[in-house]
Amino acid sequence: MFTSMAPLPLLLFFLLSLLASSSSAAYNVSYDTRSLIIDGQRKLLISAAIHYPRSVPAMWPGLVQLAKEGGVDVIETYVFWNGHELSPNNYYFGGRYDLVKFCKIVQQAGMYLILRIGPFVAAEWNFGGVPVWLHYVPGTVFRTDNEPFKYYMKKFTTLIVSMMKKEKLFASQGGPIILAQVENEYGFYESAYGEGGKRYTMWAANMAVSQNTGVPWIMCQQFDPPDTVIDTCNSFYCDHFKPISPNKPKLWTENWPGWFKTFGASDPHRPPEDVAFSVARFFHKGGSLQNYYMYHGGTNFGRTSGGPFITTSYDYDAPIDEYGLARCPKWGHLKELHRSIKLCEHALLNGKPISLSLGPSQEADFYEDSSGACAAFISNMDEKNDKMVVFRNTSYFLPAWSVSILPDCKNVVFNTAKVGSQTSVVEMVPTDLQPSTTALNKDLNGLQWNVFKEKAGIWAAADLTKNSLVDHINTTKDTTDYLWYTTSFLVDGTEEFLKNSTSPMLVVESKGHAMHVFINQKLQGSGSGNGTVSPFKFRCPISLKAGKNEIALLSMTVGLQNAGAFYEWVGAGPTSVRILGMRNGTVDLSTSRWTYKIGLQGEHLKIYDTNGLNSVSWVSTAEPPKHQPLTWYKAVVDSPPGKDPVGLDMIHMGKGLAWLNGNEIGRYWPRKASKHEKCVQKCDYRGKFMPNKCNTGCGEPTQRWYHVPRSWFKPSGNTLVIFEEKGGDPTKILLSTRKVSSVCAHISEDHPSFDFEHLQESAVGDYRKKASISLKCPAGTRISGVKFASFGDPAGTCGSYAVGECHDPNSVSMVEKVCLNQNDCKLEITKENFNMKLCPSLVKRLAVEVACS
Numbered sequence: 102m103f104t105s106m107a108p109l110p111l112l113l114f115f116l117l118s119l120l121a122s123s124s125s126a127a128y129n130v131s132y133d134t135r136s137l138i139i140d141g142q143r144k145l146l147i148s149a150a151i152h153y154p155r156s157v158p159a160m161w162p163g164l165v166q167l168a169k170e171g172g173v174d175v176i177e178t179y180v181f182w183n184g185h186e187l188s189p190n191n192y193y194f195g196g197r198y199d200l201v202k203f204c205k206i207v208q209q210a211g212m213y214l215i216l217r218i219g220p221f222v223a224a225e226w227n228f229g230g231v232p233v234w235l236h237y238v239p240g241t242v243f244r245t246d247n248e249p250f251k252y253y254m255k256k257f258t259t260l261i262v263s264m265m266k267k268e269k270l271f272a273s274q275g276g277p278i279i280l281a282q283v284e285n286e287y288g289f290y291e292s293a294y295g296e297g298g299k300r301y302t303m304w305a306a307n308m309a310v311s312q313n314t315g316v317p318w319i320m321c322q323q324f325d326p327p328d329t330v331i332d333t334c335n336s337f338y339c340d341h342f343k344p345i346s347p348n349k350p351k352l353w354t355e356n357w358p359g360w361f362k363t364f365g366a367s368d369p370h371r372p373p374e375d376v377a378f379s380v381a382r383f384f385h386k387g388g389s390l391q392n393y394y395m396y397h398g399g400t401n402f403g404r405t406s407g408g409p410f411i412t413t414s415y416d417y418d419a420p421i422d423e424y425g426l427a428r429c430p431k432w433g434h435l436k437e438l439h440r441s442i443k444l445c446e447h448a449l450l451n452g453k454p455i456s457l458s459l460g461p462s463q464e465a466d467f468y469e470d471s472s473g474a475c476a477a478f479i480s481n482m483d484e485k486n487d488k489m490v491v492f493r494n495t496s497y498f499l500p501a502w503s504v505s506i507l508p509d510c511k512n513v514v515f516n517t518a519k520v521g522s523q524t525s526v527v528e529m530v531p532t533d534l535q536p537s538t539t540a541l542n543k544d545l546n547g548l549q550w551n552v553f554k555e556k557a558g559i560w561a562a563a564d565l566t567k568n569s570l571v572d573h574i575n576t577t578k579d580t581t582d583y584l585w586y587t588t589s590f591l592v593d594g595t596e597e598f599l600k601n602s603t604s605p606m607l608v609v610e611s612k613g614h615a616m617h618v619f620i621n622q623k624l625q626g627s628g629s630g631n632g633t634v635s636p637f638k639f640r641c642p643i644s645l646k647a648g649k650n651e652i653a654l655l656s657m658t659v660g661l662q663n664a665g666a667f668y669e670w671v672g673a674g675p676t677s678v679r680i681l682g683m684r685n686g687t688v689d690l691s692t693s694r695w696t697y698k699i700g701l702q703g704e705h706l707k708i709y710d711t712n713g714l715n716s717v718s719w720v721s722t723a724e725p726p727k728h729q730p731l732t733w734y735k736a737v738v739d740s741p742p743g744k745d746p747v748g749l750d751m752i753h754m755g756k757g758l759a760w761l762n763g764n765e766i767g768r769y770w771p772r773k774a775s776k777h778e779k780c781v782q783k784c785d786y787r788g789k790f791m792p793n794k795c796n797t798g799c800g801e802p803t804q805r806w807y808h809v810p811r812s813w814f815k816p817s818g819n820t821l822v823i824f825e826e827k828g829g830d831p832t833k834i835l836l837s838t839r840k841v842s843s844v845c846a847h848i849s850e851d852h853p854s855f856d857f858e859h860l861q862e863s864a865v866g867d868y869r870k871k872a873s874i875s876l877k878c879p880a881g882t883r884i885s886g887v888k889f890a891s892f893g894d895p896a897g898t899c900g901s902y903a904v905g906e907c908h909d910p911n912s913v914s915m916v917e918k919v920c921l922n923q924n925d926c927k928l929e930i931t932k933e934n935f936n937m938k939l940c941p942s943l944v945k946r947l948a949v950e951v952a953c954s
């Protein structure tokens with residue numbers, strides 16, 4: 102080889118050849134009816150959606166690594182057109198929108214990438230990802246055979262493809278991208294566009310294919326694609342999906358492991374047993390690539406959320422939570438599932454499937470390849486009853502609504518309903534805002550607030566005046582959430598209500614999304630729609646004085662429509678404003694003279710940003726005014742101690758926007774879900790999942806905490822700016838840190854356990870082991886105490902376990918002996934560790950909860 106004394110040219114040559122070998126050679130992605138074929142090899146692929154602008158670059162490597170550790174082979178992302186093309190030809194690819202950097206992080210992790218360019222993406226993202234300016238290019242109709250739309254769509258698609266090609270990111274160039282997507286879920290809407298819709302589908306597919314990327318193109322939820330692209334499935338279950346053409350593989354682009362939230366609604370959860378069931382069923386029935394949408398949902402920072410009413414959090418109940426922590430047991434259960442499916446890969450992809458019925462709702466599919474390798478999936482689709490089934494002369498117990506995986510057609514290594522991996526208990530630990538140690542006013546005890554009060558109504562020259570109510574979105578063009586509608590109204594001094602102390606009633610009808618009513622600078626009331634019904638009608642008693650009254654309506658959007666036929670034409674803002682209870686009856690103000698102002702003064706002056714901070718006169722005080730509408734608050738704070746992720750606790754605030762050091766945290770609105778929605782204490786995983794099946798949080802704020810990425814903080818001197826619309830108590834704002842406080846595991850002594858590290862498809866049985874639990878606290882913490890341990894028949898769930906009738910009294914000391922002060926530990930159910938003779942008629946279980954600190 103060479104020594105450190107090697108002559109320079111030789112060293113250079115060595116370095117160059119190292120470089121050459123690290124940028125891998127081109128590989129060929131093709132497919133047939135069974136699977137994608139990469140460089141001649143069939144592939145069974147697990148994919149995970151992580152959207153780059155929904156986290157920050159500092160989080161990307163960790164998220165990708167955690168996905169890889171979870172058994173994921175492929176990262177999938179949309180491309181977010183309106184984040185990149187801010188106005189025609191004005192592009193942005195920095196910060197959270199650094200697409201190339203994201204792709205390279207995936208490549209460096211040795212993973213593949215699916216690039217869903219769209220560029221219409223839906224995605225609960227503002228305006229479905231299409232720039233709002235395009236709606237105002239004359240003659241444009243989105244997503245149909247329309248020249249301006251096609252022109253801009255092709256231009257952007259070509260730009261992205263060229264950028265990827267330039268960076269050699271397609272597989273055909275040695276890069277990670279194995280598939281690209283054009284359009285998105287157009288199938289259900291195509292017919293609304295008539296013949297133009299059909300022509301558009303063909304055009305989009307041809308436009309994509311003509312980009313010559315060297316990798317296949319997909320169209321998801323597309324029911325009449327040309328043969329040049331692959332149609333794929335999006336749903337909670339895709340086991341029964343069949344691509345239109347028999348030469349296409351069965352690919353699942355969106356398996357929803359949870360669901361998104363809307364402000365004012367409860368919080369959906371999909372149980373891990375059912376997610377695993379759907380995935381196992383898919384591979385059972387011939388699927389070969391499955392993508393979790395989302396694997397990490399992240400955050401809709403700033404005003405990027407769609408809707409209307411999609412929350413700033415896009416957590417999605419995904420395997421990695423909004424803050425970047427593994428959500429357990431979902432993450433771990435799916436990791437074990439992926440490992441088990443991968444053991445079957447060769448037989449599954451190369452064997453011929455044989456389907457067997459094992460009962461009325463029980464079936465098996467087994468795959469035997471030419472080498473004799475055999476893999477089987479057996480399932481029980483009964484929603485209520487567990488079943489014993491016989492498969493190849495052996496009896497198997499199948500819990501209701503579950504799939505067992507047998508990589509050798511004999512031994513069950515995994516059952517989707519048996520969760521053996523650990524559960525984490527996660528807490529938001531409150532910390533008060535710490536006055537900045539570098540602030541000039543550090544000698545003043547306590548936190549100093551700076552306050553700026555926004556005027557209700559026209560705060561500078563008006564933007565327009567009209568004798569009618571204009572459409573909100575057409576007026577702001579989404580440059581801001583806010584639009585002031587102002588008018589004045591004369592009250593005759595002889596009006597009866599002035600004397601008899603009753604209040605006239607203001608009645609507003611609006612297309613959406615929300616509104617505050619100010620009269621003579623005083624807040625009178627607020628109204629809003631919700632994620633189910635965006636238009637709203639509201640009435641509130643108002644106080645009017647004799648003479649001229651100023652009426653100022655602050656109309657707000659809360660994320661623009663992101664999907665549906667002709668969605669770009671859905672408007673917002675008031676359509677009718679009336680006053681009831683005047684002597685003359687009802688006064689209709691809808692055709693009065695209305696004067697408009699787009700946005701807020703503080704937004705216009707960018708007082709949340711370093712450059713604009715000092716463009717208004719802030720009033721400094723240790724006791725900021727509380728419950729005041731239209732108020733800006735500013736404080737300079739220290740970073741919360743430690744490294745745990747941070748969430749801004751806004752439960753005591755009303756509604757508004759927040760920034761840290763000029764970075765947009767986003768919209769906050771701790772709006773409560775109704776007490777009367779359907780919520781569950783415990784989720785029954787059995788049976789078909791629907792988004793409203795397993796909700797929590799009835800009567801609680803949909804979103805209380807707002808993610809502030811660690812990388813946005815400096816150790817000290819951080820400027821936090823809040824704009825509060827209707828009134829709150831800023832002194833109660835906290836920066837909470839997200840911590841795993843304890844972890845639990847609960848398994849039965851017959852839990853399928855194998856030495857996966859050494860397991861081969863052919864001899865699974867040889868690697869059978871005693872059932873065991875593994876516990877792991879987050880990096881940098883230790884198991885500091887055993888909160889509960891019982892071998893026997895413990896009851897309850899993580900956080901509330903209780904000893905049952907059968908209990909080995911040495912359980913706690915055993916767990917302490919093995920686990921205490923370790924970062925992780927593993928405990929086998931053996932006679933050395935536990936009293937196996939206890940209650941011999943029972944299949945015993947071990948439940949453990951340990952504290953992490």
Ligand SMILES: *[C@@H]1O[C@H](CO)[C@@H](O)[C@H](O)[C@H]1NC(C)=O
Nearest residue numbers: 128129130131132138140141
């Ligand atoms: C890629 O593989 C397919 C199927 O094996 C083959 O038909 C095709 O010619 C290959 N393409 C290239 C560029 O090697």
Ligand SMILES: *[C@@H]1O[C@H](CO)[C@@H](O)[C@H](O)[C@H]1NC(C)=O
Nearest residue numbers: 365366630631632633634775
């Ligand atoms: C949304 O508003 C409508 C109309 O007021 C109401 O019927 C519905 O229950 C609301 N939905 C939720 C989730 O609050």
Ligand SMILES: *[C@@H]1O[C@H](CO)[C@@H](O)[C@H](O)[C@H]1NC(C)=O
Nearest residue numbers: 475491492493494495510511
């Ligand atoms: C099942 O048992 C029958 C009868 O004993 C035998 O003929 C058959 O080969 C067995 N099948 C398998 C897969 O072991």
Ligand SMILES: *[C@@H]1O[C@H](CO)[C@@H](O)[C@H](O)[C@H]1NC(C)=O
Nearest residue numbers: 596597598601603682683684
């Ligand atoms: C007060 O005056 C209003 C307006 O004329 C009238 O509609 C209302 O009935 C009166 N209320 C009472 C309590 O007299």
Ligand SMILES: *[C@@H]1O[C@H](CO)[C@@H](O)[C@H](O)[C@H]1NC(C)=O
Nearest residue numbers: 571572574575670671672673
């Ligand atoms: C917005 O303006 C356009 C062009 O004037 C008009 O066609 C459209 O109907 C308006 N939208 C709404 C929701 O009023």
Ligand SMILES: *[C@@H]1O[C@H](CO)[C@@H](O)[C@H](O)[C@H]1NC(C)=O
Nearest residue numbers: 591592593683684685686688
């Ligand atoms: C009420 O109606 C009378 C008679 O039509 C009219 O003279 C007066 O201006 C109206 N007052 C208001 C406040 O509209």
